[in-house]
Amino acid sequence: MSTAETGAVPPPEVMTIASPINLILLSLFIILIYTQFRPKAPVTLPKSPAPIVFRTFTPTTLLPFNGTEDKPVYLAVRGRVFDVSPGRNFYGPGGPYENFAGRDASRGLACQSFDEEMLTKDLKGPLDELKDLDGEQLENLQSWEERFSEKYLVVGKLVAESDPEAVKA
Template identity: 80%
Template structure:
């Protein structure tokens, strides 16, 4: 019996194919693109208003001076959602009163921010509960200051 028998040649060929498949160059692994980086910034009510979820914009809202990116909850906070009034606005008073009416929003966007000093203890507790929920769920992307505040962005 010869070493170069047909069966040995087939086995050797099969072995060579298996070795090639095991050690051949593989395509480089490509990672999926992550979201664009978010830069922490200072907002005034008029610049926050741009982030109301219309078109391809994100949805931001403020709670006690913190601006949250609630875009992952766009179906709640964006256009057509139950909390859409809060998109691009300071939602603090509405959350404290557990009311989603437009009357809870500050009318004068160029005036001072709502200091919330007239809230009852139960309303303060409501607001803290909402704020904790937002901190657990959403990214803080900035802070809200009044127009004319020394920290306000220059236009």
């Protein structure tokens, strides 16, 4: 006889906590809690470059800053020395403007010439005063100087070897 014929009520099904769906949900909950509260790796900041100190350069003390031997690349424009190291591929060894690295680039930039002839040969002599440049050349130089000022840090000034400031430096 079936339970329907006898009028008896079937026994209630026992719900277990360990059902497969509950185990899956519990596992997902534990994974979620773990990912939220697990120990995080300590944050490490990138190492900062050495601080750059504004200083006075002479043509001979500027010369070593040409990008060789992992040194920074500096060049001077109208007495201001710029750190052009971020543009090492242009101004450093092998770059199109490598002649200007570690030198006063004013005349070459003004004349739009990257030849060796544009560089001052006598490093112990006076700085090039650029008095013989015409208006167009001075305008070229001004635009280069503005570009460098916007893009690169000024790290010093360039003075002649005979300048009293050169002796102090």
